[in-house]
Amino acid sequence: MLLYILSFIVFGILLRGYFRLADHFNIIDKPNERSSHKYITIRGGGVVFPVAALLWFFIYGFSAPWIVSALLLLATVSFIDDVFSLSSKLRIIVHFIAVTLLFWQLQLLNLPWYLIVFAYLIVIGWINAFNFMDGINGITAFYGLVTLLAFAWLNHSVEFVSQHLIVLLILSVLVFSFFNARKRAKTFAGDVGSVSMAFLLAWFMIALISKTGRLEYLLFFSVYGIDSALTIFFRLLQRENIFEAHRTHLYQYLSNEFQWPHVLVSGIYGIVQAVINLLTITLISENKMNGLIFFLILLASGVFYLVVRLKITKTLQPKLN
Numbered sequence: 168m169l170l171y172i173l174s175f176i177v178f179g180i181l182l183r184g185y186f187r188l189a190d191h192f193n194i195i196d197k198p199n200e201r202s203s204h205k206y207i208t209i210r211g212g213g214v215v216f217p218v219a220a221l222l223w224f225f226i227y228g229f230s231a232p233w234i235v236s237a238l239l240l241l242a243t244v245s246f247i248d249d250v251f252s253l254s255s256k257l258r259i260i261v262h263f264i265a266v267t268l269l270f271w272q273l274q275l276l277n278l279p280w281y282l283i284v285f286a287y288l289i290v291i292g293w294i295n296a297f298n299f300m301d302g303i304n305g306i307t308a309f310y311g312l313v314t315l316l317a318f319a320w321l322n323h324s325v326e327f328v329s330q331h332l333i334v335l336l337i338l339s340v341l342v343f344s345f346f347n348a349r350k351r352a353k354t355f356a357g358d359v360g361s362v363s364m365a366f367l368l369a370w371f372m373i374a375l376i377s378k379t380g381r382l383e384y385l386l387f388f389s390v391y392g393i394d395s396a397l398t399i400f401f402r403l404l405q406r407e408n409i410f411e412a413h414r415t416h417l418y419q420y421l422s423n424e425f426q427w428p429h430v431l432v433s434g435i436y437g438i439v440q441a442v443i444n445l446l447t448i449t450l451i452s453e454n455k456m457n458g459l460i461f462f463l464i465l466l467a468s469g470v471f472y473l474v475v476r477l478k479i480t481k482t483l484q485p486k487l488n
Contacts, residue, residue, distance in 0.1 A: 174222060174335055178215050178342040185214060186354065194250055196355055208352055211249045212343055213307065213360010217242035219339035220367060223332040230329060234370055237268035241366055245358035255410060259291070265366065266290050273373055290369050293388060296395035297365030298358060302414075303422045304429035305348035307356045309437030311364050312340045314387055317444040318371045327378040328371055336367065348430055383461045386447045390440040393465075393472050394418070401476075417476050424483050443468065 189195065189209045196210040217238055224235045244261045247253060266287060270276050275286060301307045319333045343360070346353040356364070368388070375384050385392075398416050402409050414423055418436060421427045446464070450456035 170226070171334060171338060174219070175338045175342060177222075178219065178339050179345075181218060182212060182215055182342060182346060182354070185209075185212065189354075192250075196357075209354040211246060211357035211359050212346060212354030213356030213363065214242070214246060215339045215343055216311075216336065216356075216360050216367070217363040219335040220332065220363075223329065223335050227329060227331050231272055233268045233272035237265035237272075238363060238366055240268075241265045242359050242363045245362040249357040249359055262291050262294055262362075263287070266294075266369075269366070269370060269373070273370075273377065275373070275377075286373075290373075293369055293392070294362055294365040296391055297368070298361045299395060300391050300416065300418070301356055301361035302416065302419060303433060304350070304352040305344070305433035306418060306429075306436060307361055307364065308340055308344040308348045309433045310391065310440060311368070312337065312344070313437045313441045313444065314368055315340065317387055317441075317448065318368075318375070321375065321384075321448065325375065325378055327374040333371070340364075348433065350428065350430065352429075381451055381456070383447060383451060383456050386461065386464060387440070387444050389443055389465060389468055390436055393469050397469070397472060397476070417472065417479070420476075420479050420483065425479070 186209055189211060194210050196208045220235060220238055224230065224232075240261060244253065244258065248258060267276075269290070270283070270286065276283060278286070297307075300310070315333055315337050318328075319330065319337065322328060322330050322333060343354075343356070347355065372384065372387065376382055394417055399409050402413065402415060407413070414420075418432050421432045422429050443464070447456070450460060
């Protein structure tokens with residue numbers, strides 16, 4: 168417990184120190200026509216997430232060295248991208264290398280080739296989706312916290328990763344939330360934060376599925392997955408370049424066009440995912456989860472999202488045109 172308290176304090180001091188460096192080196196996010204914020208804000212506060220993982224690595228026996236190396240690679244390149252803006256091709260190559268190291272450590276490269284290809288698509292897609300969803304105050308903090316808490320709960324009985332690592336990450340998210348989940352954020356996660364968190368969550372998910380054999384735990388990622396996938400679908404229908412910045416996620420419509428407070432929208436996303444997580448854990452623990460139930464939950468979530476999105480876009484149609 169003492170270590171956790173000290174770690175919490177260290178994370179707070181670290182962020183305060185980072186803010187000074189960011190001010191000095193002009194590591195800031197300036198609002199533009201695609202932004203959901205109105206003020207110049209420090210970028211890269213999510214650096215505290217990989218730092219929490221590194222702290223665990225050095226304190227608790229240098230476990231999972233390949234995965235931690237992959238995380239460090241991702242975090243370093245993502246931080247450079249936050250400062251200088253790197254090419255998308257370079258970022259994808261780095262994501263591929265990092266995911267390969269992750270699969271190597273978890274011994275997934277022994278699977279049939281078609282499953283490996285599918286796994287690459289899912290994990291790299293998840294990392295980029297999580298990064299794209301990081302667009303308003305509190306959303307990465309709340310979603311990360313909800314998912315980490317679900318993993319921590321399961322880890323008590325399943326033990327698929329180090330509980331110390333999950334707790335340290337939760338503490339880092341809480342510290343970050345203090346500076347981010349507010350009306351006027353002091354800092355944004357940046358690519359270094361969102362990409363690192365997505366990678367860590369992907370690690371935990373793969374470890375959990377490998378240990379239990381239950382693919383249904385993928386529902387922990389359903390809210391972000393549905394929003395990202397259907398947003399891409401609608402953008403393709405409009406013949407838009409899906410790799411360009413945009414403001415057409417549901418959370419962006421709510422926070423930008425409807426002017427809902429960022430923290431409220433982020434809270435709704437977190438609460439919806441928390442409900443799905445709780446339902447998933449309950450059904451699996453009571454042995455009532457199967458492929459059909461999994462599909463129905465996913466379908467119901469997708470239909471609900473579509474109804475809300477279509478109603479909102481219909482209301483906003485004159486403004487959007």
